[in-house]
Amino acid sequence: MNSQPAPLLDPHADIVDLTAAIVDINSVSGNERALADAVEQSLRVHAPHLEVLRDGDTVIARTHRGLAQRVLLAGHLDTVPLADNLPSTRRTRDGREELVGRGTCDMKGGVAVFLKLAVEATSAPVDLTWIFYDHEEVAAADNALTRIAAEHPEYLQADFAILGEPTSAGVEGGCKGTMKLEVTARGVAAHSARDWVGDNAIHHLAPVLERLAAYEARRAVIDGLEYRECLNAVAITGGIAGNVIPDRASLTVNYRFAPDTSVEQAEAHVREVFSDLDLEIEVSDAAGGALPGLDKEAARSFLAALGEGVSVAAKQGWTDVARFSALGTPAVNFGPGDPLLAHADDEHVPLADLEMALAGVRRFLAA
Amino acid sequence: MNSQPAPLLDPHADIVDLTAAIVDINSVSGNERALADAVEQSLRVHAPHLEVLRDGDTVIARTHRGLAQRVLLAGHLDTVPLADNLPSTRRTRDGREELVGRGTCDMKGGVAVFLKLAVEATSAPVDLTWIFYDHEEVAAADNALTRIAAEHPEYLQADFAILGEPTSAGVEGGCKGTMKLEVTARGVAAHSARDWVGDNAIHHLAPVLERLAAYEARRAVIDGLEYRECLNAVAITGGIAGNVIPDRASLTVNYRFAPDTSVEQAEAHVREVFSDLDLEIEVSDAAGGALPGLDKEAARSFLAALGEGVSVAAKQGWTDVARFSALGTPAVNFGPGDPLLAHADDEHVPLADLEMALAGVRRFLAA
Numbered sequence: 117m118n119s120q121p122a123p124l125l126d127p128h129a130d131i132v133d134l135t136a137a138i139v140d141i142n143s144v145s146g147n148e149r150a151l152a153d154a155v156e157q158s159l160r161v162h163a164p165h166l167e168v169l170r171d172g173d174t175v176i177a178r179t180h181r182g183l184a185q186r187v188l189l190a191g192h193l194d195t196v197p198l199a200d201n202l203p204s205t206r207r208t209r210d211g212r213e214e215l216v217g218r219g220t221c222d223m224k225g226g227v228a229v230f231l232k233l234a235v236e237a238t239s240a241p242v243d244l245t246w247i248f249y250d251h252e253e254v255a256a257a258d259n260a261l262t263r264i265a266a267e268h269p270e271y272l273q274a275d276f277a278i279l280g281e282p283t284s285a286g287v288e289g290g291c292k293g294t295m296k297l298e299v300t301a302r303g304v305a306a307h308s309a310r311d312w313v314g315d316n317a318i319h320h321l322a323p324v325l326e327r328l329a330a331y332e333a334r335r336a337v338i339d340g341l342e343y344r345e346c347l348n349a350v351a352i353t354g355g356i357a358g359n360v361i362p363d364r365a366s367l368t369v370n371y372r373f374a375p376d377t378s379v380e381q382a383e384a385h386v387r388e389v390f391s392d393l394d395l396e397i398e399v400s401d402a403a404g405g406a407l408p409g410l411d412k413e414a415a416r417s418f419l420a421a422l423g424e425g426v427s428v429a430a431k432q433g434w435t436d437v438a439r440f441s442a443l444g445t446p447a448v449n450f451g452p453g454d455p456l457l458a459h460a461d462d463e464h465v466p467l468a469d470l471e472m473a474l475a476g477v478r479r480f481l482a483a
Numbered sequence: 484m485n486s487q488p489a490p491l492l493d494p495h496a497d498i499v500d501l502t503a504a505i506v507d508i509n510s511v512s513g514n515e516r517a518l519a520d521a522v523e524q525s526l527r528v529h530a531p532h533l534e535v536l537r538d539g540d541t542v543i544a545r546t547h548r549g550l551a552q553r554v555l556l557a558g559h560l561d562t563v564p565l566a567d568n569l570p571s572t573r574r575t576r577d578g579r580e581e582l583v584g585r586g587t588c589d590m591k592g593g594v595a596v597f598l599k600l601a602v603e604a605t606s607a608p609v610d611l612t613w614i615f616y617d618h619e620e621v622a623a624a625d626n627a628l629t630r631i632a633a634e635h636p637e638y639l640q641a642d643f644a645i646l647g648e649p650t651s652a653g654v655e656g657g658c659k660g661t662m663k664l665e666v667t668a669r670g671v672a673a674h675s676a677r678d679w680v681g682d683n684a685i686h687h688l689a690p691v692l693e694r695l696a697a698y699e700a701r702r703a704v705i706d707g708l709e710y711r712e713c714l715n716a717v718a719i720t721g722g723i724a725g726n727v728i729p730d731r732a733s734l735t736v737n738y739r740f741a742p743d744t745s746v747e748q749a750e751a752h753v754r755e756v757f758s759d760l761d762l763e764i765e766v767s768d769a770a771g772g773a774l775p776g777l778d779k780e781a782a783r784s785f786l787a788a789l790g791e792g793v794s795v796a797a798k799q800g801w802t803d804v805a806r807f808s809a810l811g812t813p814a815v816n817f818g819p820g821d822p823l824l825a826h827a828d829d830e831h832v833p834l835a836d837l838e839m840a841l842a843g844v845r846r847f848l849a850a
Contacts, residue, residue, distance in 0.1 A: 358663055
């Protein structure tokens with residue numbers, strides 16, 4: 117006789133109902149406990165084949181069947197703040213059925229698929245690690261994977277990882293790295309009616325902007341996927357008062373670099389672009405990219421399970437797949453929902469995406 | 484028998500004592516009433532030859548002797564905020580005696596010289612208008628001269644004007660005009676990992692900064708005075724978030740133009756500089772300059788009274804002399820104190836400047 121209370125989440129429910137149930141447990145970043153409790157409880161009740169660990173508001177569930185390969189499937193439990201878009205609703209638009217509400221796209225559809233399959237996949241050809249984690253939509257320092265990578269890197273150990281972020285149920289391999297640099301020009305302040313006794317720092321940014329505007333970004337093809345680099349000014353600021361020649365002006369440059377480039381190489385490249393200019397350049401933020409690893413056995417088997425029709429592309433934006441890559445694990449993004457709808461007020465997921473993502477991962481685990 | 488109470492300010496006092504007394508009546512912009520009352524009272528008691536008018540916190544005093552020429556002498560009563568530098572103190576530094584404190588330089592030394600001479604000059608060769616006005620150190624719209632020029636332009640009517648702003652007791656003729664323009668570039672927002680679907684507005688400012696950096700400013704010589712024009716970015720701003728290609732970036736350009744150039748010509752010139760670029764340009768502020776008018780009879784007589792040794796230069800910064808110029812009255816700046824010390828925490832005036840300025844204007848009015 118099982119003494120556990122009945123779980124809030126029934127993993128045997130229809131994937132749409134399960135997604136809606138997960139969406140309707142509000143879990144804006146910092147408020148993930150109720151959903152983590154529900155996921156943990158559901159796994160403890162319905163998945164006796166899994167070792168279930170609780171670490172803060174992260175739930176980790178693993179098989180230990182002694183198989184040659186381990187595949188990790190991870191999804192975050194949190195969402196960005198609500199936009200008066202809970203509880204979820206269903207609608208039909210242009211003949212397409214959709215589930216609407218905060219988290220439907222980013223990424224509770226993926227969480228639902230993973231929770232359902234964690235319970236169902238008792239005899240997969242690989243050992244499995246499922247991670248449902250907190251604090252993804254906030255600063256990287258608060259992301260549960262940061263803590264787990266530091267305290268329990270063994271939890272994240274795998275041969276291949278699938279992150280359930282929205283990709284419209286296509287495969288988006290790896291991700292580019294990202295770096296922010298503060299570029300500062302100095303001058304000499306003066307009254308703007310006597311500029312010849314000063315030196316305008318804003319004007320010193322002219323060649324910096326010129327080079328950014330003329331920059332021809334590299335396109336790196338890795339495992340057949342094209343990563344397009346980007347080098348941009350994302351912020352510019354300068355000025356003291358309307359009648360003063362400013363003695364300081366600065367620019368925030370964001371460099372998105374291909375995953376075959378290290379953080380150190382990325383920094384060296386940006387410094388090279390501006391090397392002959394009199395500037396102060398400081399890296400304020402950096403995270404390496406992730407290689408797609410599509411040549412790896414588990415990845416090939418995943419692609420085969422998804423079938424010929426699946427879209428396979430490079431992931432251009434940085435995601436948590438890079439955390440797995442940093443631990444030596446190639447990773448892809450794969451989940452229901454259009455990534456452009458993540459964080460949108462009208463966030464929604466097509467019901468067909470949920471079914472397609474479920475079917476794809478199910479085939480992979482049954483292979 | 485005089486029924487007036489004894490005035491706070493004794494115009495017959497030594498010029499240094501009179502300056503200190505004026506300085507010690509706190510009159511930060513908006514708080515000029517006590518000083519305006521003291522000046523008005525002093526004039527009413529000690530200068531029966533003058534018509535004294537009160538307009539808000541501005542005091543106007545005039546002779547009506549039917550002379551061929553009228554000279555206007557004006558000084559503002561207000562100061563910028565205190566920097567714990569009142570009451571005034573005296574000190575000797577490097578053998579030089581100084582009066583120290585807020586307003587000593589900008590411009591209560593000039594106010595003291597004018598108050599003293601308003602009382603003393605009963606038989607000048609020209610009719611005189613003395614104006615002691617409020618709200619100079621704040622927005623032009625609040626400047627008392629703005630109101631008076633609109634409501635009583637006849638008060639400002641004269642053949643020549645002397646503004647008692649600090650010039651180290653040299654003559655600074657006329658002033659350049661000033662114009663601010665908001666220059667905006669538009670683009671298309673996008674995620675900074677996919678810049679090819681966007682259009683970076685900050686990068687569009689590259690040619691704008693390039694032209695400003697390379698700009699060769701005109702030097703206009705008028706009445707023997709050289710006005711150096713200046714065209715500068717005084718502020719720059721753009722950026723939405725660290726991971727977003729910004730769709731808008733803007734620059735504030737300040738153009739300081741020679742007084743032979745109208746506001747309309749100045750605007751046309753700046754638009755011409757950027758004419759082939761896709762930008763939105765809007766004038767946010769403009770004020771024409773002032774011609775020095777040193778060829779005018781009253782000006783020549785003023786320079787003659789000051790003597791050969793006096794320094795005569797163009798005024799580069801905009802001052803209220805332009806308000807007189809706009810009414811057709813040539814004007815110069817002339818007052819005790821180093822203009823670079825205006826607004827400084829260590830604001831001070833050499834006692835010798837006070838004596839020199841007093842002696843110079845006294846000779847002019849006695850000529």
